[in-house]
Amino acid sequence: xxxxxxxxxxxxxxxxxxxxxxxxxxxxxxxxxxxxxxxxxxxxxxxxxxxxxxxxxxxxxxxxxxxxxxxxxxxxxxxxxxxxxxxxxxxxxxxxxxxxxxxxxxxxxxxxxxxxxxxxxxxxxxxxxxxxxx
Amino acid sequence: xxxxxxxxxxxxxxxxxxxxxxxxxxxxxxxxxxxxxxxxxxxxxxxxxxxxxxxxxxxxxxxxxxxxxxxxxxxxxxxxxxxxxxxxxxxxxxxxxxxxxxxxxxxxxxxxxxxxxxxxxxxxxxxxxxxxxxxxxxxxxxxxxxxxxxxxxxxxxxxxxxxxxxxxxxxxxxxxxxxxxxxxxxxxxxxxxxxxxxxxxxxxxxxxxxxxxxxxxxxxxxxxxxxxxxxxxxxxxxxxxxxxxxxxxxxxxxxxxxxxxxxxxxxxxxxxxxxxxxxxxxxxxxxxxxxxxxxxxxxxxxxxxxxxxxxxxxxxxxxxxxxxxxxxxxxxxxxxxxxxxxxxxxxxxxxxxxxxxxxxxxxxxxxxxxxxxxxxxxxxxxxxx
Ligand SMILES: [Zn+2]
Numbered sequence: 001x002x003x004x005x006x007x008x009x010x011x012x013x014x015x016x017x018x019x020x021x022x023x024x025x026x027x028x029x030x031x032x033x034x035x036x037x038x039x040x041x042x043x044x045x046x047x048x049x050x051x052x053x054x055x056x057x058x059x060x061x062x063x064x065x066x067x068x069x070x071x072x073x074x075x076x077x078x079x080x081x082x083x084x085x086x087x088x089x090x091x092x093x094x095x096x097x098x099x100x101x102x103x104x105x106x107x108x109x110x111x112x113x114x115x116x117x118x119x120x121x122x123x124x125x126x127x128x129x130x131x132x133x134x
Numbered sequence: 135x136x137x138x139x140x141x142x143x144x145x146x147x148x149x150x151x152x153x154x155x156x157x158x159x160x161x162x163x164x165x166x167x168x169x170x171x172x173x174x175x176x177x178x179x180x181x182x183x184x185x186x187x188x189x190x191x192x193x194x195x196x197x198x199x200x201x202x203x204x205x206x207x208x209x210x211x212x213x214x215x216x217x218x219x220x221x222x223x224x225x226x227x228x229x230x231x232x233x234x235x236x237x238x239x240x241x242x243x244x245x246x247x248x249x250x251x252x253x254x255x256x257x258x259x260x261x262x263x264x265x266x267x268x269x270x271x272x273x274x275x276x277x278x279x280x281x282x283x284x285x286x287x288x289x290x291x292x293x294x295x296x297x298x299x300x301x302x303x304x305x306x307x308x309x310x311x312x313x314x315x316x317x318x319x320x321x322x323x324x325x326x327x328x329x330x331x332x333x334x335x336x337x338x339x340x341x342x343x344x345x346x347x348x349x350x351x352x353x354x355x356x357x358x359x360x361x362x363x364x365x366x367x368x369x370x371x372x373x374x375x376x377x378x379x380x381x382x383x384x385x386x387x388x389x390x391x392x393x394x395x396x397x398x399x400x401x402x403x404x405x406x407x408x409x410x411x412x413x414x415x416x417x418x419x420x421x422x423x424x425x426x427x428x429x430x431x432x433x434x435x436x437x438x439x440x441x442x443x444x445x446x447x448x449x450x451x452x453x454x455x456x457x458x459x460x461x462x463x464x465x466x467x468x469x470x471x472x473x474x475x476x477x478x479x480x481x482x483x484x485x486x487x488x489x490x491x492x493x494x495x496x497x498x499x500x501x502x503x504x505x506x507x508x509x510x511x512x513x514x515x516x517x518x519x
Contacts, residue, residue: 040270069334074253074255075275126273
């Protein structure tokens with residue numbers, strides 16, 4: 001049996017994000033006062049200090065901001081997946097997301113490559129975002 | 135006028151154990167051993183210690199030193215939880231404490247069994263500073279520093295044309311310096327070809343771009359300038375600062391991932407010291423990865439952003455070059471003692487006691503820390519009187 005991935009422990013502030021992923025929706029926090037979109041989930045808007053928050057659904061469109069191809073299994077749960085490409089994706093909403101790329105040719109990657117976010121259930125009850133080159 | 139600690143504190147003692155891969159000593163025993171050496175090097179006794187700043191993510195707390203040294207009246211203790219920036223950030227905290235007279239002699243100890251015990255991925259996952267990464271990025275497959283920092287290096291390469299040859303130049307130079315140091319773990323020569331042939335860890339980082347995991351202890355003692363004059367060979371602290379990057383809890387959301395907290399600290403420390411990068415004779419730069427050295431050279435102001443790769447070429451950072459870097463071999467080839475080994479080496483350089491790696495007539499030197507997810511720290515020291 002393969003080792004488990006590290007599982008998130010959702011907090012009061014982040015639970016809507018993780019619940020959204022289970023429904024295959026990428027939810028982002030938007031400040032209820034000034035409208036700034038932020039990520040990862042946290043209680044306060046750093047622009048206006050409002051604690052009011054609403055959740056918006058991301059367009060799932062983005063561009064490659066950076067990446068790394070992982071060859072060494074630092075965490076046992078990923079031993080069978082290496083090598084895999086971790087992408088830093090800049091979403092159209094202006095925030096970024098760290099996720100694996102599904103269909104990456106490492107030699108064809110470059111800054112600003114258009115990607116979209118899709119979802120995969122990686123283990124029971126854990127749905128994660130993945131990037132896919134479009 | 136900006137607050138200044140210039141001339142108000144000095145490093146008065148340093149101590150290091152043997153640096154090894156494999157030890158039968160506990161992490162606490164290692165730092166007690168190093169601490170005794172540092173106290174003796176200063177010409178002090180353990181009872182003279184009244185301030186303690188242990189490594190925040192380490193194996194010992196201030197109470198352990200009070201207990202083992204039998205200290206009767208410690209007046210100040212704190213931690214500076216900034217990962218690899220902790221040790222140099224602790225110099226700032228210690229300098230504040232002695233400058234105000236809150237305490238007289240502050241001990242900064244660290245000891246670890248990085249080779250013999252847990253490895254880095256499990257260590258950082260347990261650090262509170264990593265909670266955002268642990269929740270949102272680790273499930274997708276990134277938690278180890280190599281994985282988190284590799285995209286910073288990759289973007290730097292894409293934006294500025296930085297190359298693997300330039301990374302190799304850093305690794306090869308650190309190895310050459312280590313081979314001059316009897317207390318350095320890596321003693322086998324390394325070529326650029328050896329670097330390029332080492333196995334890929336996290337593109338663009340190969341094995342030889344990554345620091346060692348090692349066992350050992352190191353410590354320094356910092357005293358107020360008034361008391362330092364009575365110690366064996368005090369090294370004055372001219373400038374010191376810490377800097378936190380934007381989005382300090384997660385690299386991904388940082389406006390520019392090729393700029394570190396050090397970029398904020400450097401102007402403050404140089405301003406406090408009244409010197410500039412052009413005045414620096416020797417630099418001990420936190421080298422958890424080769425690219426981290428390249429980036430810090432830029433953020434320190436030795437060259438413009440994007441030109442760090444070219445800066446390390448042509449032997450510039452080797453002994454005999456314009457700016458010798460990591461004259462002890464660094465984390466890459468001496469040992470990973472979270473940069474307290476860098477602090478000890480700078481003090482040796484400023485005393486003229488660095489042996490075969492001594493930079494002739496070194497008057498001004500600096501040591502940096504880099505850690506967690508971009509925190510930076512910097513201390514500038516002058517030659518011992
Ligand atoms: Zn707001």
